[in-house]
Amino acid sequence: MDAFIAQFLNPAIMQAALPDIAEAFLRTVWLSLAIIFTGTLAGLALAVLRAVGKAPLTFAVRAYADVTRSLPPLVIIILWFFGLPYFGIRMSGFMVSWLVLSLVLAAFAEEIFWSGIKSIPKGQLEAARSTGLSFGAAMAHIILPQAIQHTLPPMTSRIISTVKNTALAATVATPDLLGVALTVQGKLANTTPLVMAAVAYLLMIYPLVILTKRIERRRAWG
Template structure:
């Protein structure tokens, strides 16, 4: 067999295309749930880390340090295979979303902490002097500026966690990699894996370019300011 018929076999790819299409749909759904849920949780954890009473700040720091350090693969195995022994059973999608979301939220918290701490302290002091409440100060003054600072690294982390959705195959979730691997086994041909790689590129390359665009835009905005 030649290279094309082995790795770029169009007949094989067309035969398994419905499997790959289902896989990319599951991958996008998993990435979206992780980014949205983990992003919101990360911002809330960041606020606890910076402004809550000391005991809660300590818990937030421990949470961030733990889930930034633990490998996603290990966390997936613990959540999906170990939790049932204590009576907690999650399906593959929920287990993968939880594992990826915990890790993504910890990185999000650190990114937004850096963004908030980069804002001059005088702005919050001025808001307090004007009689603005703490929630209003955070929502109207602190977070909008922190978002502008944090968006480029946060987007980069989102792209990274989207690639890590491929790890969900270890808990038998039918994501793109799992479907491609099953298709390879069914056809005895690696072409489905090449097709899956191309589909990953189609989805992720625009996101990578978005990161570069945001970094350049906010860098130029900073110089203009």
């Protein structure tokens, strides 16, 4: 038991690693929030474009969503990070992780929001347009508020997956939570920093899990 504690829950290692882990935790929270904000807005915009009903727009949005959702996020991150410099485009690991994971979230969010839009009877949009509202105004004031309510459970679940995916940033030298934990673990030859990172991820994600359950419970109760 003493050997287990010394390797996985070493108090001295915890104290030494805490400043680096805490800084990385805040950096990961910031990365997660940036991805969620950008990806959610982009996904909503794509769903609205698809709702316009123009064949070229619909094809482009569906193609983007299908292709992006079919590729592992890690593959896209590595392609961007190591491939773009050949075209003279250099970005930090943080920037690549933010952009790629935002685009991935947007692809999934588009499908979720599109399902929400489709769940609203077409007559509501037609009635709104008949009153003189433009398509954009009708979507913003009539359709989207209802559609977004319908999409809260699946979007929250997708956001949880997105926060987990931030760990992929460690593969492109981003000093996120996992990346810093691995670095400190290597320096100190002890697994405790990785346990600290796991606890930090739990602190980030567990509240979202509880929130998802509450949303689903409220919807079940009507």
